[in-house]
Amino acid sequence: MSLSFRQLRYFVATAEQGQISYAAAQLSISQSAVTTAIKELEKSIGVALFTRMPQGMELTAAGRQFLSYAYEILAKVDEATHLNYVSSDIEGDLTVAATYTVIGYFLPLHIERMRRLYPKLRIQLYEVNRESIEEGLLVNRYDISVLLTSNILNTALTTETLLRSIRRLWVAAQHPLLKHVGVGLQEIAEEPYIMLTVDEAAYSSLKYWSTTPYQPRVMLRTSSIEAVRSMVANNLGVAILSDMVHRPWSLEGRRIETINIKDPVPPMDVGLAWRANTDFTPAMHAFRRYFQQAFGLPGTNA
Structure with a gap:
């Protein structure tokens, strides 16, 4: 069985979008390229991954199972392309506060990566709301936070947006x-x-x-x-x-x-926040630089 990274990307895009036309637009390629890749993939693994419906593409039971494997494979490939991190010898304690949405849908994958990249870095996570995070950062209860930066109101905090989710x-x-x-x-x-x-x-x-x-x-x-x-x-x-x-x-x-x-609806901004003028510890530097490199942001001094 021969699988390609291209086939997996096209398969995931189609599964998420539900229609080949939407997947092709997202990938900036032709619909025929997506269709061909999916047919090749189904032939390689010997099962149908989609049921072709008038309103789009629906995953079969096998397709849903394969999707979880595809996500894992693509995540590993993405991780392998972001190996230029600071020294793994970084050690120390870091208290990180995060909001509900960030804990549930964004942070776990990155914490798992950092745990392997920095085995001596001990991260203590806290799930709290935005108001408690702002107060906790100002009184040094938390070193740094990961939250919806578009909701930050306190000017005594510095924020750095990592991604904008439409x-x-x-x-x-x-x-x-x-x-x-x-x-x-x-x-x-x-x-x-x-x-x-x-x-x-x-x-x-x-x-x-x-x-x-x-x-x-x-x-x-x-x-x-x-x-x-x-x-x-x-x-x-x-x-x-x-x-x-x-x-x-x-x-x-x-x-x-x-x-x-069609009307203007702002994206959801996710990023980091810390107390302004904080003296960054080596652990804080490692945490911030990980995200800067993971999301292609220019490295700067805190």
Whole structure:
């Protein structure tokens, strides 16, 4: 069996996007290239990975299992291309605070990598809300934090954004809005809306809704992303959330599609924060430089 990195990337893109056309656009290649790669992959492993449906591509049971392996392989390849880190001899204790969304959908992979890169670095993690992080950084309870930098309000803190995760509309498979390439907040306001509240998500969403004459028809407010996922997948409402927390399947195995939003909706910024004018310890330097290199940021002195 011969697999290629290209085939895995195209397969993952198609699984996440649900349509070959969307995957091709994301990868900036032709649809035929994606189709050919998937057919080659299915032939190599001897099973069908997708069921071809009128509305798009649905993963088979084997496809879902293979997707988890593909994610792992691509993560290892990505890790292998970011080996130019500071010395693994760095040691010491580091207290890191992170918010719920960051802990659940962003940080674990990077902590695992750092644990292997810096075996002598002891990282103590705390999951707390943004207000507690700001206060904790200022009184030196935490050395550094990983959180939604777009929510930081305190000017006594320094932030460094690592990634900007686009917010899109989540809808159930075969939802009528999928007929459109993009939708506006006016159309979204006509749908029952599932409002996520964790990590100030409701506050963030109301900031962009408030600039329009429209308001979401909220049928449920919940702190559970899985609840949002299930409600949307079961066609009980729609939601606007970032790509970072999107998964194409609910716990019931029903598909969740995404649609681009035509009106201005800011991305979710994820990054680091620390007390301004802090004297960085070697452990803090290692932590920051890891993320700078992982996300292709220029290295600077703290």
